[in-house]
Amino acid sequence: MAKEKEKSPEEIYAAKLDMCITDGIVKTGGGVLLGALTSVLFLGRRRWPLIAGMGVGIGLAYANCEYELNPKKDNTL
Secondary structure (H helix, E strand, O other): OOOOOOOOHHHHHHHHHHHHHHHHHHHHHHHHHHHHHHHHHHOOOOOHHHHHHHHHHHHHHHHHHHHHHOOOOOOOO
16 A cells, blocks of 8 residues: 655645635625525615625635634643
């Protein structure tokens, strides 16, 4: 069996950062899509649901990225 090459800390960080960027794009797009649907179907084409959906998507992506880069330490005994 061949040993797998261990990833360097820089490669691990780069992979996590790539995942954060991808997650941000997907969640922001999903928020905008849901905001657009809400705006068109229920609110008569207002702009604020788009902005609110985008904000929610960015916020979710930021929270996930923050947790991925800085996981909480469990201090239970």
